Amino acid sequence: MGLNERQILILRYLLLKNEAVNYSELSMHCGCSSKTIQRDIKKIEETGKDLAFEIKRNGQGILLECNSEARNRLDELVFSTDSFRSNDSVEDRRNRIYLDLLLNSPNPTSIRSLSEKYFVGSSSIVNDLSAVEQRAQANGLTMKKTREGTYLQGNELLIRNEVAYLLNEIQVGVADVQTAQSRLNKETRMVLEGIYGSDSLASVEQCVSSIEESIDVILSDTYYVNIVTHILIAMERMKNKRFINESNVISEKDRNDVIFHKIKKCVTDFSNQTGIYFPENEVDYIYTHFMGCGVGELPSREVIAQTLQASNREVLSFCNELIQNMEKETSYSFANDSNLFYSLLLHVNSMITRIKYNVRIICLLKEKTIKEYPKMYATVKQVTLELKKKYFKEGFISDDEICYLCLYFQLALEDRKSPRKVLLICSTGVGTSHILKKRVQKVFPDLEITDVISLRQLEKKDLSDIDLIITTVNITKEIQCPSVLVSVLMDQRDIDEVKKAIVIEKKVREC
Structure with missing residues (x-):
């Protein structure tokens, strides 16, 4: 059963400590939120069932318990081999190393620390850094190597852009539902919470929502993730006094003053709430990125x-x-x-x-x-x-x-594209045919109803230009186009079946 790097790091820490450890200590050690640690502990507990160890809880925190034989086996697995690692690819690891260097810039990161974090040999890390260096150079950054370790050097704006782009890229292909409290999907939220903390993420989301409301736009999901990520990066980098360089500020002649001042007010309110001061350069930076975001739907x-x-x-x-x-x-x-x-x-x-x-x-x-x-x-x-x-x-x-x-x-x-042509088939009753037609027109206004006929008339009907048949009676004749059997009043189940048939017909048409 595979564990990810952070879960292995937790297990390793518990083994070394050999005493109760609280969630806050683990959170600081791993650089993620306490909620993330709690989720990881559940995963570790599942693994423990197969390897004869348990996670115990007491007033001081959590403690790993196992006999000497199980501990020796666990030590060997965690400290000596990759047996515990999940199936992350080499490319995944290199993406995460690149992200580590970007987030830590300009502080150096040693090969040893990366080797311990990702549980691979130093030679593998050296190869990873070479690949990362090529990517960094392609994006205007320089990799510096010193006795203390390796770090990335370059324009602060480029560093932040790379962090945001990489965080979004890591989550390409993730198909998950959004939570009720957030427009972020669960995986994206977990990643951002793990790096920046749930409180910071919640306050940034509130700030972005207030800006949207103030300038009367709604960002699409992709742009929303982008701007939330950028503000989180700005907060974290400013804690280390990493401000945007003066040369990167947008010129006043390029600014829309009305929108700029609305965004500035929202950012000022956000600064007062978080206690993090955003200088004028940083407000310009947020404005630039917000103006670089498209809207999710046509505005008013x-x-x-x-x-x-x-x-x-x-x-x-x-x-x-x-x-x-x-x-x-x-x-x-x-x-x-x-x-x-x-x-x-x-x-x-x-x-x-x-x-x-x-x-x-x-x-x-x-x-x-x-x-x-x-x-x-x-x-x-x-x-x-x-x-x-x-x-x-x-x-x-x-x-x-x-x-x-x-x-x-x-x-x-x-x-x-031309609307789908639909044929309605009813029994001989004229009244019921009108009811069905009205119902279909109301629920599916985009469908073109070509005719309403009886089942007997179907025998001589040319169906060559018909895309879909909606019928209230069973059809025994062999026909080429799809058909859906419904009731005259068309309840919700009938409506759902018609929708399914339209989707299938669309796929066939595209092929």
Whole structure:
């Protein structure tokens, strides 16, 4: 039964102490919250059933109990081999080492400490550091090696961006429900709580919510994780007096004063609550990252109008040319789709801020987008990179950014696809057919009801252009399109079955 590095660290600490240890002590030793320690202890207890040891609790804390034979075996497993380790890949370990160095910068980290933390030999750590150095250099950071250990050196803004990007990247592919108290999924929340603590996370989430309410936007989940992570990093780095350099502050002419002062007030309230002072440079930093975040849904017309008014000609021209060039490449008409234009406008406004101030985002749907919409992705990438030469010569547009642009155009296509044609079949009663038709139109307004016929009429009916049949009577005739048997009044179970049939039909259509 595999344990992760932190759980092995807890077990090792309990073995070395050989006395009761409280959760706070373990929390400080492992650099995570007490709640995380409690969850880890439960996992360790499950492992103990197979290895003849127990976790006992008393007034002083928790104590590991086992006989001498079991202790010797446990010592050998924990201190000498990798038998306890979970199935983390080498790449996972290198990501975490990179994160360790970023969070600890500019303080050095020794090879020995990394070897003990990740339970691999020093030669493996040396190889890991070489791989990490290449990644750091590619992102503008330098790795320094001294007698005390290894550390990363570079622009503070770049370090913070790398931390945020890496934290998000570690959680790509996690599909979990959000908690009732948070917009973060459980895995993301556990990671951030483990590093920064539950209280800090809760206060940052409250700060972000107050900013959203103040400037009248709702961030999508990906951007929400991004901004929460950035503020947590800022808090932690400022505790060690790691402020943003003066040269990184956004110029006043590039600031939207109304939005800036609203964000500043929220940050000031947050500072008073946490006791952590945010200097002007840090407020600028939060503003820059918030303005680099896109909204999760189209905001009110008033906000869209403000965005149009605030957008410079370069942004408007870029969006218009992007739409025009996509029309030429795909032969689809996008020019009259106002939702597409406004979505692109809001996104490109934020994208330009990210490009200008080196704010990186990650698209959690990147791999799936490229796989499911290869033609659309390739076309958007080609068109976007051509426009980049004209509008953003010095900027870098990542594949993550291009994937978001691709999704806007794909969604526009999905929205304009011809509605599914549905045939309704009832018994001979005219009254019941009208009831069913009204019910279907109310619950599924996007479906096109082509006709309502009796079962007898079905024998001579051409079904070649029908996507779905909804019927109140059993069909004995063999038909090619899917059908759903429902009651005339269509209860919730009937509605759910129709929804399932629509999903299946959609998948068949896409194939």
